[in-house]
Amino acid sequence: MLNSAKDQSKLISLEDVQKWYGTFHALKSISLSVRKGERIVLCGPSGSGKSTLIRCINALETIEEGKIVVEGHVLDGTTRSIDAVRREVGMVFQSFNLFPHITVLQNCTLAPMRVRGVSHADAERLARKYLERVRILDQADKYPAQLSGGQQQRVAIARALCMEPKVMLFDEPTSALDPEMVKEVLDTMIGLARDGMTMICVTHEMGFARQVADRVIFMDSGEIVEEAEPEVFFKSPEHQRTKTFLGEILAHH
Amino acid sequence: MGPIGEDQFLFLMQGLKWTVLLAIVGFIGGGIFGTLIALLRTSKNKVARTITAGYIGVVQGTPLLMQLFVVYYGVALLGIDVNAWIAVAVAFTLHASAFLGEIWRGSIEAVPKGQTEAANALGLHYVSRMKDVILPQALKISMPATIGFLVQLTKGTSLAAIVGFIELTRAGQIISNQTYRPLLVFGIVGAIYFIICWPLSYAGSRLEKRMAKAAR
Numbered sequence: 001m002l003n004s005a006k007d008q009s010k011l012i013s014l015e016d017v018q019k020w021y022g023t024f025h026a027l028k029s030i031s032l033s034v035r036k037g038e039r040i041v042l043c044g045p046s047g048s049g050k051s052t053l054i055r056c057i058n059a060l061e062t063i064e065e066g067k068i069v070v071e072g073h074v075l076d077g078t079t080r081s082i083d084a085v086r087r088e089v090g091m092v093f094q095s096f097n098l099f100p101h102i103t104v105l106q107n108c109t110l111a112p113m114r115v116r117g118v119s120h121a122d123a124e125r126l127a128r129k130y131l132e133r134v135r136i137l138d139q140a141d142k143y144p145a146q147l148s149g150g151q152q153q154r155v156a157i158a159r160a161l162c163m164e165p166k167v168m169l170f171d172e173p174t175s176a177l178d179p180e181m182v183k184e185v186l187d188t189m190i191g192l193a194r195d196g197m198t199m200i201c202v203t204h205e206m207g208f209a210r211q212v213a214d215r216v217i218f219m220d221s222g223e224i225v226e227e228a229e230p231e232v233f234f235k236s237p238e239h240q241r242t243k244t245f246l247g248e249i250l251a252h253h
Numbered sequence: 254m255g256p257i258g259e260d261q262f263l264f265l266m267q268g269l270k271w272t273v274l275l276a277i278v279g280f281i282g283g284g285i286f287g288t289l290i291a292l293l294r295t296s297k298n299k300v301a302r303t304i305t306a307g308y309i310g311v312v313q314g315t316p317l318l319m320q321l322f323v324v325y326y327g328v329a330l331l332g333i334d335v336n337a338w339i340a341v342a343v344a345f346t347l348h349a350s351a352f353l354g355e356i357w358r359g360s361i362e363a364v365p366k367g368q369t370e371a372a373n374a375l376g377l378h379y380v381s382r383m384k385d386v387i388l389p390q391a392l393k394i395s396m397p398a399t400i401g402f403l404v405q406l407t408k409g410t411s412l413a414a415i416v417g418f419i420e421l422t423r424a425g426q427i428i429s430n431q432t433y434r435p436l437l438v439f440g441i442v443g444a445i446y447f448i449i450c451w452p453l454s455y456a457g458s459r460l461e462k463r464m465a466k467a468a469r
Contacts, residue, residue, distance in 0.1 A: 058373075059373075060374060083376060086373070086374065086375070086376040089374075090374070091374040093367060093370065093371065093374075095367050097365075097368060097370060097371035098371075099368065099371070099372075099386055100390065101389045101390055101393070102389075110375070110377070110381075110385055110386075111376060111377055114377055114378075114381040115375065115376040115378075156371075159375070160374075160375070163376065
């Protein structure tokens, strides 16, 4: 495990969050707080609500009850609060979601120019900096479809970083990748973690969780079942559901 | 039977000029209002969605010929004296905007949802999200259908003859009446339509094939 966060200030807090899809109770009374610099891995069986949970944090999903606060901004459904939160939060998707009709560089400069009003020259400088950081600057003028999955996902990480977020959300960032490309993306994420980025990662990469996470949270059926430091989580899980899940997932790895 | 000489041919070319102009005006007018309709059809506002859906339904459910009559005589009823040119341009714009609006609505909805989500996650607002992310992709998706409609529209301009507009078909009819050689005249007229429309169709199907390949 890397050094635990020294800065104890709360960056994200969820209080008693409830979400339904029609009659399906997707999130059941979720409470969670994330300190600055903290790295959290969210895991659980599919349909357990882990993706839904992080998508609520940047208001891609709305919640029915409860309270979400990000860097002091309360998500209250207004455009202003959503904008404020999204400025602090970067997101990386399972399916990359790069914009296919523009180049890698333009993918990275678009939001800084449109959202933060950065000049074209500055946006390019920013983009080059972060593309360099994910070691893909040499592909800057290509279109997303010309890159491999792993490269595309690294571009997606750079694109999010260009907005200089305070926290990064990863929604199963390696699940759509061929096995040989998983490592390059995980290495990029480990690099980010080393640099002190606050991260919430939905992933089944337990090696990554062991190496990087300050806390592992296990969700099932829309609830947080268990949370612990990775050492404890993997060695001596408390709940039967966690044990079953770990048994299944580790058998595959 | 009279001969078909240079004069007759020039007369047909005059008609052709109006056919092309009418198609262009319909397409530009339809393009502008069609974009608006497509955006309203895909907006969150239920009233806007319902009204535009109704508009599309009415225009798609009635013949173009009838729409031409309604605009031509309807505008006159309002006491506004319009020439055939304006009436026809308005009718074609109304017609094209409904069809293009519906084609483009489908294209906007065909852009993967992840694109909207990524744009939202980056904090992009509606205008930028549409202009920079969704519409360029939707436009590409819509190209085959858009070109197909442009071909329909070009051929549809022949209906403008009914309100006294001398476009290509009407010009052909006049020449035919002068020369008593309908088969030859309408053969030429048909060939001219084909020369305009076929390259468009061909470009459309080429584009479609290229996109199918790119999607693989």
